[in-house]
Amino acid sequence: MAEGIPAAEFVRFADVSVVFGRGAASVQALQAISLSFAKGDFVCIVGPSGCGKTTLMQTLAGFLRPSTGAVSVDGQPIAGPGPDRGVVFQQPALFPWRTVEANAGFGPEMRGIDPAQRRARVETWLARVGLTEFRHRYPYELSGGMQQRLAIVRALVNEPVLLLMDEPFGALDALTREKMQEELHAVWRTSGMTVLFITHSVEEAVYLGTEVVVMSPRPGRIIERIAAPFARKEGDRDIRAIKSSPAFVAMRERILGLIWGMAEG
Amino acid sequence: MLRSSFRFWIGTLSVLLALIVWQGVVAVGLAPGTLVPPPASVWLAFLDILRHGYRDTTLAEDVGATLGRALAGFGLGALLGVPFGLWLGMSRRAAAAFGWIVQFLRPLPPLSFLVLLILWLGLGEASKIALLTITAFPIITSASQAAVRSVPNLQIAVARSLGATSGQVFRHVVLPASLPMIFTGLSIALAATFSTVVAAELLAANDGLGWMVLSASKFLRNDVIMVGIVLLGLLGMALSRLLLLLDRRVVHWRGRA
Numbered sequence: 186m187a188e189g190i191p192a193a194e195f196v197r198f199a200d201v202s203v204v205f206g207r208g209a210a211s212v213q214a215l216q217a218i219s220l221s222f223a224k225g226d227f228v229c230i231v232g233p234s235g236c237g238k239t240t241l242m243q244t245l246a247g248f249l250r251p252s253t254g255a256v257s258v259d260g261q262p263i264a265g266p267g268p269d270r271g272v273v274f275q276q277p278a279l280f281p282w283r284t285v286e287a288n289a290g291f292g293p294e295m296r297g298i299d300p301a302q303r304r305a306r307v308e309t310w311l312a313r314v315g316l317t318e319f320r321h322r323y324p325y326e327l328s329g330g331m332q333q334r335l336a337i338v339r340a341l342v343n344e345p346v347l348l349l350m351d352e353p354f355g356a357l358d359a360l361t362r363e364k365m366q367e368e369l370h371a372v373w374r375t376s377g378m379t380v381l382f383i384t385h386s387v388e389e390a391v392y393l394g395t396e397v398v399v400m401s402p403r404p405g406r407i408i409e410r411i412a413a414p415f416a417r418k419e420g421d422r423d424i425r426a427i428k429s430s431p432a433f434v435a436m437r438e439r440i441l442g443l444i445w446g447m448a449e450g
Numbered sequence: 451m452l453r454s455s456f457r458f459w460i461g462t463l464s465v466l467l468a469l470i471v472w473q474g475v476v477a478v479g480l481a482p483g484t485l486v487p488p489p490a491s492v493w494l495a496f497l498d499i500l501r502h503g504y505r506d507t508t509l510a511e512d513v514g515a516t517l518g519r520a521l522a523g524f525g526l527g528a529l530l531g532v533p534f535g536l537w538l539g540m541s542r543r544a545a546a547a548f549g550w551i552v553q554f555l556r557p558l559p560p561l562s563f564l565v566l567l568i569l570w571l572g573l574g575e576a577s578k579i580a581l582l583t584i585t586a587f588p589i590i591t592s593a594s595q596a597a598v599r600s601v602p603n604l605q606i607a608v609a610r611s612l613g614a615t616s617g618q619v620f621r622h623v624v625l626p627a628s629l630p631m632i633f634t635g636l637s638i639a640l641a642a643t644f645s646t647v648v649a650a651e652l653l654a655a656n657d658g659l660g661w662m663v664l665s666a667s668k669f670l671r672n673d674v675i676m677v678g679i680v681l682l683g684l685l686g687m688a689l690s691r692l693l694l695l696l697d698r699r700v701v702h703w704r705g706r707a
């Protein structure tokens with residue numbers, strides 16, 4: 186950790202506004218967003234469609250420069266995309282001309298990491314998500330869930346400090362989705378990685394997040410931040426038991442109420 | 451989905467049927483055999499040319515001349531057009547500078563250049579190969595340019611956030627992602643080159659299948675004309691077939707990703 190940076194400001198959005206377009210046709214996608222969180226946090230962002238979740242993530246990924254304000258990681262302002270911040274989108278965006286193995290190893294290969302070490306990392310991660318027997322196949326030979334697992338592995342093999350995920354499980358069936366939630370949770374627990382996770386599923390956010398950030402549209406802003414205890418809960422990690430516990434249901438319903446309130450208001 | 455052997459036999463059957471009808475039409479006197487030479491006499495003419503050649507050239511020489519010109523022009527067009535198109539796709543400035551020239555060349559009938567090219571380069575091979583290069587080049591250039599333009603932004607974004615430099619993004623993402631459209635451009639250009647080579651030989655050549663057809667027409671050898679046409683058709687089919695095989699090998703993900 187850089188000197189003089191408070192632990193709670195490992196990631197810091199300072200007064201970030203984003204305006205698309207000019208004049209009458211301009212859209213204020215984000216208005217004066219200030220949000221900081223600590224290393225190791227798992228921050229989930231929820232909110233109605235068009236409230237600026239993707240836009241917010243893109244400023245941290247370095248794909249988009251804020252119109253005003255600044256984004257920094259560990260005190261360093263974001264100057265563009267970089268391998269310290271892995272991204273996963275709703276579409277897996279794999280490279281169909283590369284085998285599963287070569288997709289997974291893309292980052293280390295580009296960065297010139299020693300081939301033996303690269304292969305070891307790829308092998309470990311593919312085994313962990315059950316893709317080992319498919320390593321010589323091509324992405325189009327995998328199911329949608331397997332493709333998304335590969336997209337996540339491709340980001341993880343690069344060992345980023347921050348993992349940015351934009352509705353990564355949005356296209357999956359309910360069962361696959363819950364399995365992926367468990368897998369991602371386990372990865373986060375063992376790695377100590379910091380995650381920014383966008384989702385439309387409040388249940389997913391409450392289950393995975395150490396904090397749930399609720400956003401509201403036109404203009405995009407944060408209306409509430411809620412600390413969620415379930416991700417750090419020790420002991421019995423049975424996903425169904427957690428999700429049906431009264432405390433979980435209460436928090437889920439409260440956040441859903443906030444979002445419904447926006448739709449009506 | 452039809453089984454491939456089944457499709458092969460359907461195809462063969464329909465060709466055979468067409469040949470039988472053609473032979474029958476001439477046999478019952480619906481068309482005069484000198485004007486519409488029946489398949490049997492075309493076959494005999496083919497055997498004759500195969501053995502003794504046509505006028506001063508052997509059949510292999512004529513096929514080789516046509517094939518050689520087409521491939522030389524197409525190859526040069528691809529060698530120049532692919533890198534040029536990629537450059538136009540990557541650089542807005544280059545696209546602004548050269549876009550109009552390519553758009554101007556693309557719809558022009560290439561044969562309109564032939565007279566000028568003959569004046570500049572003479573009656574030999576150079577003018578014909580230059581003509582074919584001009585035919586293939588704009589098609590391949592604009593396909594390659596469009597290919598770069600259509601690379602999914604998401605793939606580029608992912609590559610950059612995995613640590614790829616701009617050079618690496620080009621080599622490992624833009625280039626492979628462009629291959630499907632580049633190959634489509636190549637196959638269109640190959641067909642265009644092939645039809646232009648025949649037309650060029652009709653106008654100015656001393657060998658080649660196009661020349662053979664034109665020369666035979668002066669002697670009313672319609673059977674030889676037919677031999678030329680059939681060979682041209684088969685050759686064209688074989689060339690695009692080869693390119694398709696290469697396409698399937700290289701762009702194995704076409705239509706599947």
Ligand SMILES: Nc1ncnc2c1ncn2[C@@H]1O[C@H](COP(=O)(O)OP(=O)(O)OP(=O)(O)O)[C@@H](O)[C@H]1O
Nearest residue numbers: 205206212213214233234235236237238239240241
């Ligand atoms: N490139 C762009 N140009 C113009 N407007 C944009 C652009 N990207 C986003 N917007 C606008 O900014 C606002 C926020 O978009 P954003 O994609 O961040 O929303 P979101 O919360 O991710 O929505 P969803 O849940 O549907 O993915 C929307 O009103 C959208 O129309």
Ligand SMILES: [Mg+2]
Nearest residue numbers: 238239240351
């Ligand atoms: Mg979005």
